Amino acid sequence: MRLDVVIPVYNEQDNLPQLCDRLAAACSQVAEASWRIIFVNDGSTDRSAALIHDRYQQDPRFTLVDLSRNWGHQAAISAGLAQVDADAVIVMDGDLQDPPELIPELVQAWRQGGQIVLALRRSRQERGLRRVGLDLFHRFFRYISDYPIPANAGIFGLLDRAAVAELSALPERHRFIPGLRAWIGFEQRTVLYDRGVRAAGEPKVGFRHLVRLALDGTFSFSYKPLRLMTWAGIFISLAGFATACYFILKRLTGEEHAFMGFTTLVTLVLFLGGIQLIAIGLLGEYLGRIYDEVKGRPLYIVKSRTGL
Numbered sequence: 001m002r003l004d005v006v007i008p009v010y011n012e013q014d015n016l017p018q019l020c021d022r023l024a025a026a027c028s029q030v031a032e033a034s035w036r037i038i039f040v041n042d043g044s045t046d047r048s049a050a051l052i053h054d055r056y057q058q059d060p061r062f063t064l065v066d067l068s069r070n071w072g073h074q075a076a077i078s079a080g081l082a083q084v085d086a087d088a089v090i091v092m093d094g095d096l097q098d099p100p101e102l103i104p105e106l107v108q109a110w111r112q113g114g115q116i117v118l119a120l121r122r123s124r125q126e127r128g129l130r131r132v133g134l135d136l137f138h139r140f141f142r143y144i145s146d147y148p149i150p151a152n153a154g155i156f157g158l159l160d161r162a163a164v165a166e167l168s169a170l171p172e173r174h175r176f177i178p179g180l181r182a183w184i185g186f187e188q189r190t191v192l193y194d195r196g197v198r199a200a201g202e203p204k205v206g207f208r209h210l211v212r213l214a215l216d217g218t219f220s221f222s223y224k225p226l227r228l229m230t231w232a233g234i235f236i237s238l239a240g241f242a243t244a245c246y247f248i249l250k251r252l253t254g255e256e257h258a259f260m261g262f263t264t265l266v267t268l269v270l271f272l273g274g275i276q277l278i279a280i281g282l283l284g285e286y287l288g289r290i291y292d293e294v295k296g297r298p299l300y301i302v303k304s305r306t307g308l
Contacts, residue, residue: 001034003027003038003107005090006080008073012094013046016040020055020062020128026100027100030107035221038308039061040080056307063307070301074175077155079300081168085308089159093175098156102193106158114189116181121152122192149182150190160186173292173299176220229279236275 005023027035041049055062065079077091088110092098102119103186109117118234155177159167166184167177223236 001030001088001107002035002086003030003033003088003090003103004038004084004104005035005092006040006077006084007037007092007094008040008042008076008080009044009048009052010042010070011046011048012071012077013044013048013051015094015096016048016051016055019094019100022096022100023103024059026103029104031148033107035061035085038065039063040067040081041066042067042073042076046267051174053306060307064302064305065302065308066306068303074177074282075300077177078175079267079302080167081159081164083305084293087161089161089164090157091159092156093154097195098154099193102156105191108190108193110158110160112189113187115186116163116188117158118153118188120150120190121154121195122187123194134302147206149179153178156193157181161214162186171293172220174220174289174296175299177299179220203307216255220289225282229275229282232275233279236272259307 005027007019012019023037027033027037039052039062041052049064049066052062052064056064063083065083067076067079071079081089081091088107090103090106092100098119106117106119159181163181163186166186167180170180170184295306
């Protein structure tokens with residue numbers, strides 16, 4: 001078999017030497033397989049690209065796709081998948097939180113019939129606000145998604161040649177790889193692992209980028225926010241009609257004051273205005289994504305390729 005490993009890289013010069021050594025050792029353990037590593041340099045400003053070039057001179061199985069600027073994590077993965085021609089493709093991050101030593105186990109699950117093999121996180125080492133946010137997102141996304149997308153599954157996993165072809169054919173710009181991977185279907189298997197800490201450096205995907213990714217995943221795979229606003233509108237309309245009937249009844253029974261003071265009016269106006277602004281904001285999120293898709297700009301631009 002032929003095995004490709006796609007790894008997006010952004011300012012990972014401190015991790016690359018150890019990552020390359022562990023990748024070579026792990027891939028060499030896969031029986032009867034030729035392998036290749038495809039690094040995607042997503043606009044790094046450190047020596048990441050130079051280190052990969054140096055590694056390529058030592059071992060041509062370590063190749064490089066150099067993007068013209070930083071296009072984002074999901075776009076970098078898509079750029080790597082566009083270069084593969086192997087029987088099976090592993091996608092993983094370059095910070096060593098995804099252990100390369102799991103590669104033989106992923107390949108074994110593929111050989112047993114899994115066209116898509118998910119690496120599910122049994123545990124993770126993040127702490128503080130980042131950990132709370134990730135846990136909340138996975139729980140929220142599992143509820144709100146219109147498709148069965150496994151929780152605690154990031155990009156780490158294996159894709160069969162057929163699955164890669166279908167995933168790469170999807171034209172959308174706001175990509176959420178775990179969701180698209182579940183959406184295309186195919187026979188799926190799972191492998192459990194414990195997600196570790198970064199080998200060196202700080203996380204390159206900040207909280208703001210995680211929020212943006214969460215919004216992309218939510219609005220790309222769920223209509224429930226729109227349905228929620230519809231039901232909220234129906235509920236508020238019924239509540240308003242019931243309130244009007246109540247005050248009309250009070251007037252008909254001879255009560256002069258129907259409890260319509262200044263505070264009540266302000267509260268109702270602010271409440272209804274807030275609901276309307278939230279609904280407009282949700283529509284804007286969907287409309288903005290439609291606008292990006294209609295423009296038809298490329299998802300990424302490749303500046304150069306090394307070994308490909």
